[in-house]
Amino acid sequence: MTDAMTLHASSTAEMIVCDAVDKWYGDFQALKGVSATIAEREVVVVLGPSGSGKSTWIRCINRLEAHQGGRIVVDGVELTNDTRNIEKIRSEVGMVFQQFNLFPHLTVLDNITLAPRWVRKVPKADAEAKAMELLETVGIPEQAEKFPGQLSGGQQQRVAIARALAMEPRVMLFDEPTSALDPEMIKEVLDVMKGLARSGMTMIVVTHEMGFAREVADRIIFMESGEIVEVGTPEHFFTNPTEDRTKLFLSQIL
Amino acid sequence: MSGMITVEEAEEVVALPPEQPSLPPGEWIRKNLFSSIGNGVLTVLFALLLVFAFRGLVNFAFENPERDWDAVRANLRLYMTFAYPLDQYVRVWVSLGIVLSLSGLSAGLWSPDGYVSARRISTWFLGGGAVLLAAALAVQGQLQRDENGEFLIDEDLELIRGSWASGLGSRISWFALAAILIGAGAAIWFGLGDRRRNTFVRTVNLTYAGFGVIVGSLWVVRYGHYNGSPAEGTHYADPDSLVAMSTRLPWTVMWVLLGVSYFVGKAVRGWPLLKPLALTFWGLLPFFVFWVVLRDPDIDWAHVWTTDLPMYLAFAVIGGAVLFTLTNPSLGEIGRALAFVLLLVAVFTFVGGFFGWFSMLQKARLSFVFLAAFALVANNFAGEFAKRRTFVIGWLLTLGVMHYFVTLINSASTLNIRSDSFLGGFMFTIFAAVFGLMFSFPLGVLLALARTSSLPIFRLLATTFIEVVRGIPFITVLFFFSIMLPLFLPEGMEVAEHGAVIVGLVLFSSAYLAENVRGGLQSVRRGQYEAADATGLTTAQRTGLIVLPQALRVSIPPLVGQTISSYKETSLFAIVGIFDFLRIANNVVPNQSSPINFVGHKREGLLFVSLIYWIGSYAMSKYSQKLEKKLGVGSR
Numbered sequence: 022m023t024d025a026m027t028l029h030a031s032s033t034a035e036m037i038v039c040d041a042v043d044k045w046y047g048d049f050q051a052l053k054g055v056s057a058t059i060a061e062r063e064v065v066v067v068l069g070p071s072g073s074g075k076s077t078w079i080r081c082i083n084r085l086e087a088h089q090g091g092r093i094v095v096d097g098v099e100l101t102n103d104t105r106n107i108e109k110i111r112s113e114v115g116m117v118f119q120q121f122n123l124f125p126h127l128t129v130l131d132n133i134t135l136a137p138r139w140v141r142k143v144p145k146a147d148a149e150a151k152a153m154e155l156l157e158t159v160g161i162p163e164q165a166e167k168f169p170g171q172l173s174g175g176q177q178q179r180v181a182i183a184r185a186l187a188m189e190p191r192v193m194l195f196d197e198p199t200s201a202l203d204p205e206m207i208k209e210v211l212d213v214m215k216g217l218a219r220s221g222m223t224m225i226v227v228t229h230e231m232g233f234a235r236e237v238a239d240r241i242i243f244m245e246s247g248e249i250v251e252v253g254t255p256e257h258f259f260t261n262p263t264e265d266r267t268k269l270f271l272s273q274i275l
Numbered sequence: 276m277s278g279m280i281t282v283e284e285a286e287e288v289v290a291l292p293p294e295q296p297s298l299p300p301g302e303w304i305r306k307n308l309f310s311s312i313g314n315g316v317l318t319v320l321f322a323l324l325l326v327f328a329f330r331g332l333v334n335f336a337f338e339n340p341e342r343d344w345d346a347v348r349a350n351l352r353l354y355m356t357f358a359y360p361l362d363q364y365v366r367v368w369v370s371l372g373i374v375l376s377l378s379g380l381s382a383g384l385w386s387p388d389g390y391v392s393a394r395r396i397s398t399w400f401l402g403g404g405a406v407l408l409a410a411a412l413a414v415q416g417q418l419q420r421d422e423n424g425e426f427l428i429d430e431d432l433e434l435i436r437g438s439w440a441s442g443l444g445s446r447i448s449w450f451a452l453a454a455i456l457i458g459a460g461a462a463i464w465f466g467l468g469d470r471r472r473n474t475f476v477r478t479v480n481l482t483y484a485g486f487g488v489i490v491g492s493l494w495v496v497r498y499g500h501y502n503g504s505p506a507e508g509t510h511y512a513d514p515d516s517l518v519a520m521s522t523r524l525p526w527t528v529m530w531v532l533l534g535v536s537y538f539v540g541k542a543v544r545g546w547p548l549l550k551p552l553a554l555t556f557w558g559l560l561p562f563f564v565f566w567v568v569l570r571d572p573d574i575d576w577a578h579v580w581t582t583d584l585p586m587y588l589a590f591a592v593i594g595g596a597v598l599f600t601l602t603n604p605s606l607g608e609i610g611r612a613l614a615f616v617l618l619l620v621a622v623f624t625f626v627g628g629f630f631g632w633f634s635m636l637q638k639a640r641l642s643f644v645f646l647a648a649f650a651l652v653a654n655n656f657a658g659e660f661a662k663r664r665t666f667v668i669g670w671l672l673t674l675g676v677m678h679y680f681v682t683l684i685n686s687a688s689t690l691n692i693r694s695d696s697f698l699g700g701f702m703f704t705i706f707a708a709v710f711g712l713m714f715s716f717p718l719g720v721l722l723a724l725a726r727t728s729s730l731p732i733f734r735l736l737a738t739t740f741i742e743v744v745r746g747i748p749f750i751t752v753l754f755f756f757s758i759m760l761p762l763f764l765p766e767g768m769e770v771a772e773h774g775a776v777i778v779g780l781v782l783f784s785s786a787y788l789a790e791n792v793r794g795g796l797q798s799v800r801r802g803q804y805e806a807a808d809a810t811g812l813t814t815a816q817r818t819g820l821i822v823l824p825q826a827l828r829v830s831i832p833p834l835v836g837q838t839i840s841s842y843k844e845t846s847l848f849a850i851v852g853i854f855d856f857l858r859i860a861n862n863v864v865p866n867q868s869s870p871i872n873f874v875g876h877k878r879e880g881l882l883f884v885s886l887i888y889w890i891g892s893y894a895m896s897k898y899s900q901k902l903e904k905k906l907g908v909g910s911r
Contacts, residue, residue: 085805112811122806126824135820136810142604142658181806188810 036061036096036192036223037082043090044077044247051077053247054091059192064224066234066255069244070270075227078244079194082225083114096191112140115185119197121177123169129156129180130165133187141188148187155183159213175206179213186217193217195226231274235259243267335878337410346876347883350864354883357699357854360691363571367702368525370564375529376536377560381553382479383540389478389901393463394471396481400460404453411449483534490530493523561709562680569697572686579682583638587678590642594674595667597646601653602663614650621647638681645677646670655816696773699854701887703773707855708842711780715841716834718781719788720827724818726789727796737789744786750847752779757851776848784841791833795826828906835899839892846888860884 037059044052051074059065067075080086082093084100084107093100095110124132133152137143143151156162159179161172169177178198185193195214199207211233218224218237228234234241234255241258243251243266251264262268309315335342347354356367419427419435427435443450467474543549566572601613621643649670656666690697698706725737744752756779757772799822807817827834849858860880867873 083809085808108811108813111809114809116806116809118802118806118809120802122800122802124803124806124821124825126828136812139655139816139820140811140813142662144659144662184810 034060036063037225038094039078039082039091040093041091042078042081042088042093044074044081044086044088051247052081052088055244055247055249056091057242057249057252059223059225061191061223062221063239064218064222064226064237065240065242066238067225067227067242067244068229068231068234068258068270069250073244074247075244076196077247079116079196079225079227082192082194083111083116085116108140112136112188113191115188115190115193117178117181117185117193117195117198119200121169121174121181121201123177123181123184125169128166128168129161129172132169132180133184136184137187152183152187155186156180158186158216159183160209173206174202175209178202178206178210182210182213182217192223192225195224195228197227197229199228199230229274231259243270245270333410336882342879343873343876344879345871346864346867346873346879349871350859350867350873350880353700353863354856354859354880355700356702357859359569359697359699359702363690366568366571368529370568371529372532373564373568374560375533377553377556379533379536380540381557383537383542384544384550384553386541386544387479390475391478391481392472393467393474393476396476397460397463397471400456400463402460404456404458404460407449407453407456411443411446411453479537483537486533487530490523490526493526558713559676561706561713565706566680566683570683570688571690572683573689574682574686583678583682586638586642587675590639590646591671591674594642594646594649595670598649598653598670599663599667601650602657602666604657611651611654614647614653617643617650618647637685638678641677641681642674645674649673652815696771698773700859701856703848703853704842704845704856707777707780707845707848708838710777711784711841711845712838715781715783715785715788718785720792720823722785722789723792723796724823726793741786741789744783745790749783749844750850752783753847753851755779757853772851773853776851776853780841780845784837784844787837787840788834791830791837792826794833795828795830796822798829799825831899831903831906835895835902839895842891842895843888846884856887857884 035058037057039055039057042052042055043050053074055074055078057065067079069075077086081088081100082095087102088100096113098106098110100106100110123129124135127135130149130152133155134143134145134148137148137151138145153162153165156165159182161176161179164172164176164180169180172180182198198214199210202210207230211230214224214226214233215237226233226238236255238255241253241255242249243258243262243264245266251258251262251267253262258267259271262271308318356364359367419437421427429435464471597613621640624640624643649666653666656662688697696703722737722741725733726741728734728737753776756775760775760778803821803825804817807821812820845855846857848855849861852858854863860883861877864873864880865875865877
């Protein structure tokens, strides 16, 4: 990995703190008092059946969804309705989506340099040099001048990762990054994510890739019905789960 | 200047995929028109219907003794520019020259890569020749006249015609032209043989050659001509003189200008900044042509030195300093706060001026608004010194252009005009359409954004405006603005009727444009908003950089449709009494009794006007199809 992913020296061990987070969609409670603390450099994989609130939770962490109860603190800044805090946190937290969400009217290079240039005010030449470095890291520097529509799904997702990294975030959120990919493209994306994890990035990954969870995660959080059911190391989680709901989930997928 | 030039140009063989081979004519007719008995019957039926529908029209256009095309050709200047003073007419040509030069320059800079195959060019020539031949053959016998030149009639009061062959004599030139066209078409077709499918000519060259043929024909063909001087009462149509003696030289100059500027544009293609510069000039062009070239303002230089220039310098220096400070990246929130204060000052001076609280100069008010707008976006240009300097230079230039135009607008026109405006005819139609589009487009986008905004007050205002305007017929809006606008203006402020109806057009079409843009906005997927948010873009950046570019691309077809409608709707100005293109055909020419009597000759004018409107609309619709295709690349 290049210096694009170097660490930020920081004394805060706690990068993200969630305290009794509640979230409703109308009458439906999507998150029921979710509490968790993620340390710096930690890689957390969130598992759980569909509709368990995993995606909702990580989308609350960069305020794509507003939570209605409890507190969320990212890198010492609490998420409230204050726009300045939201913009600050969003530029510190990178996000990768299931559907890539690349900007179809911009080239790959422009996709990556857009936010650094407009949010961080990085000069164009510097932003492009940095973008090429990141494309090198994710293995597709030759695609820089193409449009997203001309790339395969795996390549698009790697561009999306590069786009998030271009802001030099302190935390990366992955919302089912491989779920929309053809099987043969999943590996190329997971490899990039593994490299990122090894470089010391703080990551929260919502995924169904058990192999990835077992290999890379420092901790696994299992959610169901908007609650955190069980938290543990991969070894504990896959070999010796304590909760019945966890056992049921594992028996269904393994 | 015939088709032979094109054959030579066609020789430049370009590496393009050959056109799909098409069926031989016999096969095509069988397959497409007579594939079954039912289809055959329908084909014959519709062919007959077409013949009957157009027989009267063709007969009127070419044979009817009541029609007099001199009503159009003797009045071409009236049609194009209405009452523009003759002694200043060179200004019209200068305007056209500026427009054509900029067109040529842009064509050179962007070098559009459209191509037409030799086969298609050949079919155009053959088709054109065939139509002309048919029209020449469809002639009826020549009308018989007595020795005084009056038409002879029989006992049923019908006109007496000679034999069919007697009519052919008057069509010799038609046959000649048809022969040239068919000959040229055949020469391309057979001369190139199988290569006709993969031999291509640039559309730019072809268009230029076509324009050249038309201009060249002014020197050769006898179209009829308006001669003499109206003041001396010797104004008469002279069908035997060469066409438009007064216009053939200017048109030739125009043609050369277009070509030269094209090559200049091509030569300087690689230079930096030229494209944005050209676009800026296009944006300023309508204002420049209208207020500087055509209006011929009488600038009060004493006032400029004592008031205008000091005011510009004051705003330039103080505003520049403020903006330079605001772009300091470490400033953060103070910048936005100051921008809002400036905006309040700007709005306050406007509203205050409305009620007569301040006697502040219009220019100072506008300068405050401009400064506030710059201050609002200043944060986006924060950064290193060079970037801040560019931003401040942008401010100086924008302010300068604004002050320049306001000074011109406030100066009296020196033109000696007999009408209430020097604008009229097709020139006014063009200005109305261009100004209408320039102002209604941004307004429409803003309305669409307001209507989809999360702030209820914006949503309410935009929705109300759009729904009210869409519920009122355009003609009502026009009457409203031409008669009732003064009621809404502060005391002492006057808007010429021409301006008032353009305001009406802007408001009317902006409501429709807004709905088209809103359709585009809805097509942008939610994920795009989330991705923009997740990278930390502000709402304004998200809208300008991510959402609008995608929404506008989707809205191109309806937007062009709306533009075409606005262009055609300018003809309704005729009803509120403005001497636009249509009114000249419908009211002015049919009432001319001197120097030549054209009383009642309405149909010729209406046919002519329809043709011109159609050419404009068709060109726009063709261009939009091209644009769609071009922008579609790489988007999916």
